[in-house]
Amino acid sequence: AQSVTQLGSHVSVSEGALVLLRCNYSSSVPPYLFWYVQYPNQGLQLLLKYTSAATLVKGINGFEAEFKKSETSFHLTKPSAHMSDAAEYFCAVRNQAGTALIFGKGTTLSVSS
């Protein structure tokens, strides 16, 4: 069965610092993986997705993620944090039937000046 684990429910960084949000997945089939962001009182917005093409995926707002099959990981990074990056981030994997997404529990990113 598919599952997603996000390590760290809360990550704090300083403005300009590297952002690293961790996601590990479990999947019995080649995975489709997603990162979504949720700003306060809003719905989820897609940051990027991996669908078995290039292992390094670039998304919006300067974020990228690298698919590592050997580590079953899909960590999200951004070289330099901005205050506007403060939000909740969700990693997700498509379920085996391909019908829906299975989400991690989310990581809240705080950015301080």
Place this chain on the structure above:
Amino acid sequence: DVKVTQSSRYLVKRTGEKVFLECVQDMDHENMFWYRQDPGLGLRLIYFSYDVKMKEKGDIPEGYSVSREKKERFSLILESASTNQTSMYLCAGRGQPQETQYFGPGTRLLVL
């Protein structure tokens, strides 16, 4: 620009009331989803629909039902609201399985 809209951003209901949450998408997508979001639990799938009048249970369907009479509209129904259904409800739409799920802004429901 794709759009998923939800009828209410905030809703306050009483225990035992019947509650309707409406979702409309303009993407001509076959697939639509209802999730609930709770702190520390992430998003959990309640129901999804892959075509008009078709529905499938998700991970937590108890206490909920759904209706899809038209392709663009997917309704979540709480037959008799309870306090443990106080939550954020998110609707999403999607085309093919490899495509992106697009989310609405959410409805924050408080059941008193």
